[in-house]
Amino acid sequence: xxxxxxxxxxxxxxxxxxxxxxxxxxxxxxxxxxxxxxKWIAAQPKAAGIRKPLRQVLDANINLNGAYxxxxxxxxxxPKGLAAKQVRVNGRDGLKSTIDLTTWRLRVEQPGKSALxxxxxxxxxxxxxxxxxxxxxxxxxxxxxxWGGVRxxxxxxxxxxxxxxxxxxxxxxxxxxxxxxxxxxxxxxxxLLAFEMNGAPLTTEHGAPLRLIIPVKYGVKNLKRIxxxxxxxxxxxxxxxxxxxxxxxxx
Ligand SMILES: Nc1nc2c(c(=O)[nH]1)N[C@H]1C(S)=C(S)[C@@H](COP(=O)(O)O)O[C@H]1N2
Ligand SMILES: [Mo]
Numbered sequence: 672x673x674x675x676x677x678x679x680x681x682x683x684x685x686x687x688x689x690x691x692x693x694x695x696x697x698x699x700x701x702x703x704x705x706x707x708x709x710k711w712i713a714a715q716p717k718a719a720g721i722r723k724p725l726r727q728v729l730d731a732n733i734n735l736n737g738a739y740x741x742x743x744x745x746x747x748x749x750p751k752g753l754a755a756k757q758v759r760v761n762g763r764d765g766l767k768s769t770i771d772l773t774t775w776r777l778r779v780e781q782p783g784k785s786a787l788x789x790x791x792x793x794x795x796x797x798x799x800x801x802x803x804x805x806x807x808x809x810x811x812x813x814x815x816x817x818w819g820g821v822r823x824x825x826x827x828x829x830x831x832x833x834x835x836x837x838x839x840x841x842x843x844x845x846x847x848x849x850x851x852x853x854x855x856x857x858x859x860x861x862x863l864l865a866f867e868m869n870g871a872p873l874t875t876e877h878g879a880p881l882r883l884i885i886p887v888k889y890g891v892k893n894l895k896r897i898x899x900x901x902x903x904x905x906x907x908x909x910x911x912x913x914x915x916x917x918x919x920x921x922x
Contacts, residue, residue, distance in 0.1 A: 775844070782902065802884060820864050843894070849907070851908065
């Protein structure tokens, strides 16, 4: 019988061949496991058109997404000095008519209740928040921007608004632009009703007198010039969802 050579007695070529064979043996063994697992998955019943074990992985991912932007998971914030001085302007839907800031009121509609109206001063009674974060547009640009306003959740709490509805819809006064938001995102601690940009009152093109800033969503959901906020269990209409975009547009 041929003597088994110690590794150091082998030529480089022999050592290489040995290692390759070893690797192939392991590869063969390991690949048997996934085949077995796959056969088992394929034999499982389907849930919502997908084999149950795969569906469960999907569901786990969806739950993870929810947890990612829960109260304890915040979008990264930056020091004021990093905020853009020239803030990009994008989208003028619902902003084409002129607006009289002295007569403007924020209208709030809730199921089974009469509509409420708020002035900007009513909002300014709440604790002011500054938020400097990376604003992201689906068109592919992002910019570090500095916004000031009050938490939507503080507004809901202070005026006892209906946080049990599934959705919140927001519209411009002329109804030319409108968005729908799931309640969890609306109540996120970084979601602001903003009346300031870079420490100064909002300009018309950035949504004066009041706009939405919602860092857990793409730019399109950050509605400028809010006229009405509507609480509802049915999914509110959404301008860009009607034009083929994903409804959630979560980051
Ligand atoms: N009323 C209104 N709000 C709007 C839009 C719009 O067209 N009309 N465009 C959205 C989009 S696509 C983006 S990226 C942001 C841009 O906000 P900015 O112009 O302050 O940068 O506003 C969002 N809010
Ligand atoms: Mo956008």
